[in-house]
Amino acid sequence: MAVAFLGSDRRIAAGDRDGRLLIWELPEPTDIPPIEQQTKSVGVAPVPKLSLVGHTNGISRLAITPDGKTLISASFDKTIRFWDVAASPSGFTEVVVDHELRDAEARRAGKKVSPDDKDGPGIKIETIGSTHTLEGHRDWIDAMSLSTDGRRLLTGDQSSLVIAWDVAARKELSRWNGSLWNWIVATALTGDGETAVVSEYRYKRDDFDIPCPALKRFNVADGAEQLDLLKVQFPKLDPKQNTYGSAQMWRKFIANGLVALDISPDGKLVAAVQGGETDNGQVHLLEMETGKLVRTISGHQSGATDVKFTADGKFVISAGRDTVIRICQVEDGKEVAQLGKPRGGQFKDWTSSIALSPDQRTLAATDIGGWVHVWTFG
Amino acid sequence: MSVGDLAKPTLLASVTVKKEFMIDHLSRRALLKGTLATSSGGVVMNWGDLFHGPASLAAESAPTKKRCILLWMNGGASQFETFDMKPGARTGGTFRPINTNVAGAQICELMPKIAQQMDKLAVIRSMRTSEVDHPGGIYLMHTGYRPTANVRFPEFGAIIAKYNGREGTNLPNFIKVFSQADAGAGFLGPKFQPFAIGPEGSLPPFSSSSQSPEVESRRHQLRTFLEETYAKEHRAETSKMHREAYEASRRLQEVRKVFDIDAEWEKHSELYGNSVFGRRCLLARRLIEEGVTFVEVSQSSYDSHADNAVWHKALVPPMEHAWAGLLVDLQQRGLLDSTLVVWMGEIGRTPNINNRAGRDHYVRSWSTALAGGGIKGGQVYGESDATGVDVKDNPVTEGDFFATIYSALGIDPKKENFAGVRPIPLAPFGSKVVSELLTS
Numbered sequence: 084m085a086v087a088f089l090g091s092d093r094r095i096a097a098g099d100r101d102g103r104l105l106i107w108e109l110p111e112p113t114d115i116p117p118i119e120q121q122t123k124s125v126g127v128a129p130v131p132k133l134s135l136v137g138h139t140n141g142i143s144r145l146a147i148t149p150d151g152k153t154l155i156s157a158s159f160d161k162t163i164r165f166w167d168v169a170a171s172p173s174g175f176t177e178v179v180v181d182h183e184l185r186d187a188e189a190r191r192a193g194k195k196v197s198p199d200d201k202d203g204p205g206i207k208i209e210t211i212g213s214t215h216t217l218e219g220h221r222d223w224i225d226a227m228s229l230s231t232d233g234r235r236l237l238t239g240d241q242s243s244l245v246i247a248w249d250v251a252a253r254k255e256l257s258r259w260n261g262s263l264w265n266w267i268v269a270t271a272l273t274g275d276g277e278t279a280v281v282s283e284y285r286y287k288r289d290d291f292d293i294p295c296p297a298l299k300r301f302n303v304a305d306g307a308e309q310l311d312l313l314k315v316q317f318p319k320l321d322p323k324q325n326t327y328g329s330a331q332m333w334r335k336f337i338a339n340g341l342v343a344l345d346i347s348p349d350g351k352l353v354a355a356v357q358g359g360e361t362d363n364g365q366v367h368l369l370e371m372e373t374g375k376l377v378r379t380i381s382g383h384q385s386g387a388t389d390v391k392f393t394a395d396g397k398f399v400i401s402a403g404r405d406t407v408i409r410i411c412q413v414e415d416g417k418e419v420a421q422l423g424k425p426r427g428g429q430f431k432d433w434t435s436s437i438a439l440s441p442d443q444r445t446l447a448a449t450d451i452g453g454w455v456h457v458w459t460f461g
Numbered sequence: 462m463s464v465g466d467l468a469k470p471t472l473l474a475s476v477t478v479k480k481e482f483m484i485d486h487l488s489r490r491a492l493l494k495g496t497l498a499t500s501s502g503g504v505v506m507n508w509g510d511l512f513h514g515p516a517s518l519a520a521e522s523a524p525t526k527k528r529c530i531l532l533w534m535n536g537g538a539s540q541f542e543t544f545d546m547k548p549g550a551r552t553g554g555t556f557r558p559i560n561t562n563v564a565g566a567q568i569c570e571l572m573p574k575i576a577q578q579m580d581k582l583a584v585i586r587s588m589r590t591s592e593v594d595h596p597g598g599i600y601l602m603h604t605g606y607r608p609t610a611n612v613r614f615p616e617f618g619a620i621i622a623k624y625n626g627r628e629g630t631n632l633p634n635f636i637k638v639f640s641q642a643d644a645g646a647g648f649l650g651p652k653f654q655p656f657a658i659g660p661e662g663s664l665p666p667f668s669s670s671s672q673s674p675e676v677e678s679r680r681h682q683l684r685t686f687l688e689e690t691y692a693k694e695h696r697a698e699t700s701k702m703h704r705e706a707y708e709a710s711r712r713l714q715e716v717r718k719v720f721d722i723d724a725e726w727e728k729h730s731e732l733y734g735n736s737v738f739g740r741r742c743l744l745a746r747r748l749i750e751e752g753v754t755f756v757e758v759s760q761s762s763y764d765s766h767a768d769n770a771v772w773h774k775a776l777v778p779p780m781e782h783a784w785a786g787l788l789v790d791l792q793q794r795g796l797l798d799s800t801l802v803v804w805m806g807e808i809g810r811t812p813n814i815n816n817r818a819g820r821d822h823y824v825r826s827w828s829t830a831l832a833g834g835g836i837k838g839g840q841v842y843g844e845s846d847a848t849g850v851d852v853k854d855n856p857v858t859e860g861d862f863f864a865t866i867y868s869a870l871g872i873d874p875k876k877e878n879f880a881g882v883r884p885i886p887l888a889p890f891g892s893k894v895v896s897e898l899l900t901s
Contacts, residue, residue: 100555140555140557141555159555223774241774263735285775286768286771286772286774286775286776287762287775287776288736288737288738288775288776288779289660289736289737289738289760289761289762289776289779290660290761290762291639291660291661291737291761292736292737292738292779325737339768359768360767360768360817404817431816432816433816433817451816451818452816
């Protein structure tokens, strides 16, 4: 699941693990029913207005160009697609977006839910197709980031291939490979798109065959490695070692992969969150220049999933499997706010991605149950 | 002395330690137990074995003794992410099906190399078993029986070692590479106990001497002298087992090189895939080639209650690469027809994906696969329903599964061994051989 604001705080796009990509026009805050009503009744939550048709497998990441006109999506179908979100619709489709509510309603009514009850009938909405498709990846694309100026795009797949793209030209700029067995699980670009940080990880191939993860800084233009940030933390780290013993060196720092990255607006810090199902998914703040760990902050029970700096660089916002979004001060790591409540820790649908509106006043988050949650600040 | 003589209890009292030692293809432990029991006039454990085990081994053994490799997916691999795809169903998951070299048979995209070996495989999509958690499931899918307090059932590796194993060899007949099962030889006794190797496939430290060959030889002579002297006056079973263990260990020294796969690995790493599991599979082929009857090779970590898709994406590709390489290698060496390759875990996984993005334990409908010796490849047996919740056609129980394995190996699954005076068939009473899976 991934989410993005489309140039305003009232228009969002979200994609799911089946490859569905939908756009919602949110009503003004004053017109939105209380949250209790939305999550307990069928048909009260806003319905999608547009379906973006093209991907054939899960949507992993979304990004929007600075002008708010072009949505970019990365998918497990190994492609990256560009969408003109102001394009005229080209057709219609029927979608069901309230499976969970239908289940709940049926259970309350005491009837057994058949697949037909769940899957139809849905709502009829307009569709658009993508304007461009970027190909070149060999496996699931699990990582994508767009430079703040919108010039460069960086994508990474689970064959350990990283590709940098020239967004305007829709062409490949450079490419490089990570370690042989690793997946590219997260990327981040500096505002000008000149420098990248890439996180590699792979779940173990066996208890005694555990590839070593990586966290490195690269020059985007030619893919040259500039700094091994993980080596800064563990000077004795041998990336070729795949033993159980060697994994003990990095496990506490990496957990089950640093699954999301973001670079601060001033380009001085990179935030990396501990993902996978782990006891305490923390946010590491590291210096871009030296790789030195500045501090480790917050902590999501059962692992973190996404991270974003606010535009002023003062706060870092993280999402996690504990179904809570945590807002912490960069300066001292102090947690200043929580969005949402723990919905039972690992046994409820966890939050999978977050996005901030351009005006920084609205935050959207997806969960793996298929919901999009929207908060307004202030 | 002939084998048949041993069925006559009157002979037992006259069997001496020395004579017994010469009968190298019989269970000496069982024989000694029987001797002691006869002289004491009581009924003891393995009494039945004296009549029904060693006495009729030759008759019970098949003319062509097949071998077996078990590829064990510890934790329970998901059928939805391997052999029983449900594309389009809400239970289907993230992966897509791919075609195989058998028309109409599709498997998960995570297994492109196995897809090209599908003509060798008999996939069972209708397993329905009776132990849903790991300890019970591991026991069940190694023995064919649910755990009980009263009977220590043997693993099928021990049974196959008993009926198809060779006597007097330098290598054990039953070898496990990184196995999680612990039932062992059960009531079959220590003779058929597995020899366990660690996760890297190397011999355990205790298997080699720290002394020079000359010193070790002199130590051996001294030890033998002392033990034989002791044995003349003390017919204790533990003493005998101690001598046998030393003998087995010494014989192992003659064949240590088979465990050193580094040189061959350089040539075969591409075939098996560069993984620890691939190395284990290459070792299994070498052991089979050297005459070992049963080798279990395990891969860990399939218990994907969370992040099922990524766990399988990490685990399945190296596994299927090694498995496909093993099948090709066995075939190229002319060993596949005489070697049954069994692929399974202890359980399947739930159709529903939970809110940890995982799948939980499930035994109502899941999948296993067989290939090689005695198996008619290129087929899918049984079927689950549209969402994989239940078996639609041809359910196969654990008993049916093991009865079929024994039959494929030329062993009658109705043969009985004895736990005390209780007869125990190899496959549980009522089990049916799935004859459609067999070549004959």
